[in-house]
Amino acid sequence: MNTRHWHDTRLGTLGLGLAFPAVLALVWQVVANKGIIDPSVWASPWRVALAVSSQVQDPQFWADLGASLWRDAQGTALGILFGLTAGLALGRSALLRAYFGPTLDAGKAVPLFTWVPLLSVWVGSGEGGKITFIAIAASIPVLFNTAEGVLSLEPRHLELVRLYHLGLITRIRRVVLPGAGPGILRGVHQAVLYGWLATIGAEFLFEAGNGIGTNIMGARDLYALDVVIADMMAIGLVGVVLDLSFGHVERYLLRWREDHRT
Amino acid sequence: MTQEILRLNAVSKSFIVNGRKVEALSGIDLTLRPGEFTALVGASGCGKSTLLRLIAGLDTPDAGQILLDGVPINGASRSCGLIFQDHRLLPWLSVVQNIELALAGTKYAAAARRALALASLELVGLTDFAGAFPRQLSGGMAQRVALARGFVNRPRLLLLDEPFSALDSLTRARLQTELLRIWAHEGTSMLLVTHDVEEAVLLADRVIVLAPNPGRLNIALDIDLPRPRLRSSAELAAVKAEILHWLDDLAAAA
Amino acid sequence: MSGVADRQVIVLPARSNGQPYAVGQAWPRRLRFAAVPVLLFLLWQTSASFKLIPLLILPSPLQVWQAFLAAGASGTLTTALEVSLRRLALGYVFGVALGLPLGLLFAISPVIRKLIAPSFWFIVRVPLLAWIPFLMVLFGLGEALKLIIIAKAVMTPVTINTERAIHGIPAGWRELGRLYRLSPWVTLRRILFPATILPVFTGLRLGLVQAWAVLVAVELLASSNGIGFQLTMARQLFQLDTMLALMAVVGVIGFLLDRVLALAERRIGRRFGGAV
Ligand SMILES: Nc1ncnc2c1ncn2[C@@H]1O[C@H](COP(=O)(O)OP(=O)(O)OP(=O)(O)O)[C@@H](O)[C@H]1O
Ligand SMILES: [Mg+2]
Numbered sequence: 001m002n003t004r005h006w007h008d009t010r011l012g013t014l015g016l017g018l019a020f021p022a023v024l025a026l027v028w029q030v031v032a033n034k035g036i037i038d039p040s041v042w043a044s045p046w047r048v049a050l051a052v053s054s055q056v057q058d059p060q061f062w063a064d065l066g067a068s069l070w071r072d073a074q075g076t077a078l079g080i081l082f083g084l085t086a087g088l089a090l091g092r093s094a095l096l097r098a099y100f101g102p103t104l105d106a107g108k109a110v111p112l113f114t115w116v117p118l119l120s121v122w123v124g125s126g127e128g129g130k131i132t133f134i135a136i137a138a139s140i141p142v143l144f145n146t147a148e149g150v151l152s153l154e155p156r157h158l159e160l161v162r163l164y165h166l167g168l169i170t171r172i173r174r175v176v177l178p179g180a181g182p183g184i185l186r187g188v189h190q191a192v193l194y195g196w197l198a199t200i201g202a203e204f205l206f207e208a209g210n211g212i213g214t215n216i217m218g219a220r221d222l223y224a225l226d227v228v229i230a231d232m233m234a235i236g237l238v239g240v241v242l243d244l245s246f247g248h249v250e251r252y253l254l255r256w257r258e259d260h261r262t
Numbered sequence: 263m264t265q266e267i268l269r270l271n272a273v274s275k276s277f278i279v280n281g282r283k284v285e286a287l288s289g290i291d292l293t294l295r296p297g298e299f300t301a302l303v304g305a306s307g308c309g310k311s312t313l314l315r316l317i318a319g320l321d322t323p324d325a326g327q328i329l330l331d332g333v334p335i336n337g338a339s340r341s342c343g344l345i346f347q348d349h350r351l352l353p354w355l356s357v358v359q360n361i362e363l364a365l366a367g368t369k370y371a372a373a374a375r376r377a378l379a380l381a382s383l384e385l386v387g388l389t390d391f392a393g394a395f396p397r398q399l400s401g402g403m404a405q406r407v408a409l410a411r412g413f414v415n416r417p418r419l420l421l422l423d424e425p426f427s428a429l430d431s432l433t434r435a436r437l438q439t440e441l442l443r444i445w446a447h448e449g450t451s452m453l454l455v456t457h458d459v460e461e462a463v464l465l466a467d468r469v470i471v472l473a474p475n476p477g478r479l480n481i482a483l484d485i486d487l488p489r490p491r492l493r494s495s496a497e498l499a500a501v502k503a504e505i506l507h508w509l510d511d512l513a514a515a516a
Numbered sequence: 517m518s519g520v521a522d523r524q525v526i527v528l529p530a531r532s533n534g535q536p537y538a539v540g541q542a543w544p545r546r547l548r549f550a551a552v553p554v555l556l557f558l559l560w561q562t563s564a565s566f567k568l569i570p571l572l573i574l575p576s577p578l579q580v581w582q583a584f585l586a587a588g589a590s591g592t593l594t595t596a597l598e599v600s601l602r603r604l605a606l607g608y609v610f611g612v613a614l615g616l617p618l619g620l621l622f623a624i625s626p627v628i629r630k631l632i633a634p635s636f637w638f639i640v641r642v643p644l645l646a647w648i649p650f651l652m653v654l655f656g657l658g659e660a661l662k663l664i665i666i667a668k669a670v671m672t673p674v675t676i677n678t679e680r681a682i683h684g685i686p687a688g689w690r691e692l693g694r695l696y697r698l699s700p701w702v703t704l705r706r707i708l709f710p711a712t713i714l715p716v717f718t719g720l721r722l723g724l725v726q727a728w729a730v731l732v733a734v735e736l737l738a739s740s741n742g743i744g745f746q747l748t749m750a751r752q753l754f755q756l757d758t759m760l761a762l763m764a765v766v767g768v769i770g771f772l773l774d775r776v777l778a779l780a781e782r783r784i785g786r787r788f789g790g791a792v
Pocket of ligand 1 (some may be wrong): 277278279304305306307308309310311312313347413457484
């Protein structure tokens, strides 16, 4: 039953994972070289590689990426802060849940981007509108997951608070926050990813400013597919890095769980 | 003046289950003497856990009075410890942090708390696992940590709710010995709930039998066998048979 | 008896049964939920009546209602909805048609999973909108762009949930099938299907909700028709009454899609979930 296959090794897994994109790139390159597809539209992998290297050396690219990341960080931080506060309050208070829960549930079903036109009128189409939008995007998963996490605290654990006369600080630090921890972390993890998505979206939809989203749209206007792909890969890479690093933080903080993988 | 650490006067408690009133305890009178080891036996569901929760101050009786050291209890008290039927360690705290939880809000500084927790852990022989999480412990080890947490703040009265019922007989025997050692060492008064009559007779100075439906006190039996007691001794077997017989009669009457 | 009566009675709440709580589910008294919307509406009406906020920035409820009726009467709303919903349906079908087999393949063949999953995962992690410029260069503003984006949005949760569902079948159940020498058909009908239907359906629901969300984003950004485009038009013409009416339509549709499927999911959960 437990026979090890060649693809179970680390090298095998890595090799297989890389094989697929490698073959794809190869076919694409060959097809491009043979002129089967229109080279003026379909940039070949080689040209994409060149675009990547020229982008990496271009200070404008780094300035744009930095601007986007900074915007993302501000909006996401605001959103997480709001979501956490509101989520904790909602999770602890049945009264708040009774009054606000259904409205919030319904509000969640409104697609996020529907708010863009309204925000651009009410908050403005500049930096303020963008950051507000990112904050809204990030706050939603945090709010709901935090409330859920707090609600899932087990009464038998809360009972220890009474048995040992735990004070407010100890109670929050030792029981409420870690008990709701899985929910909170799930929410923050999603918020980090949503925040980045919303950053790109905001740069597309609000007025043009600096940022990687503006950069990629500029390349699109020039039909520079190689640059578009290079930018896209950069955006994707940021997403992947955020996801992976947050996954590590999450696993570390949740190392007490039954299902923790060591 | 008092030669009693705990006194219960006509304590009653009922629950509403499925819209029906279930009388879990009715008219319980009970006194415990300081330093005494008391065992409480009774069929499943006869209200043993309920009684301990009332004494620990986690629930309030519908009627009657509970005096701890002559004073009516009001919520959980520091001088009364409780070891739950489940080990109830917080999964996100390490073993030593779990024990320290019982010391939170006491006058001790952080370093002193750590030292006390480690000392208590040593008592149950788990020093090496101080940094482990509960999920990394076996059931018996987790139960020992719960014991260590129960002892760490030196309660005058320790309530134990079937702490060994989920363990295999070998581990149980070891922990029983350990419990006796700690009891002899600390002089804590113990109230041990169990449905293992042999355990009750082996450990306790006095065995109290609770009759079911509604839970009420039936008999109290002084066990004056000399210590250390041998599980296999004929005297012990005789007392055990007597109590089992009693329980049988109770079940038949119900 | 002193000291007993004045102590508060603590009733232990039922133990958590591991089910996730919906935040809105716990409201005790029937109508409390309406308080917040009603209050918001009153504030809105007050603001409009006393012109606290310029009507250009926040039109009155009546204006929004009239804009809604006008958009309906002129046919712009119905046409836009027809275009958008057709897109939604087509993209959704594509996404499911790709996602279900892919999830199945990932679950049953470790080689295929190791081959494709890393690329799949990278693609999932590239924020969906970042694909839009790429697809715009290749396909212009045409229909293909929108269908691909929607299909991708649908495919992601469908694939992931399908794979998880199959992996989540307890090994003991499969063994049961072997123990009683059940035929493949009976195994599928009695064990595999009931064990996976609920998580797979969750993927289908999430897929549809995301598809609607993404559709609006694509239409805002790169479209010349559909409800999202009408929203952009209203914004550019600064017709906030129309804009708010359209937003409400989009929100209500998203809400209904979610609710209807959540209801179906609960039904399926009642029928098959008890077994898990
Ligand atoms: N929180 C509660 N809500 C409702 N009913 C309860 C509650 N706690 C206990 N009961 C009821 O009180 C009765 C006694 O329960 P209790 O847990 O005290 O029994 P027990 O003697 O400890 O049983 P066991 O040996 O199985 O642990 C039972 O009928 C039970 O249904
Ligand atoms: Mg019990």
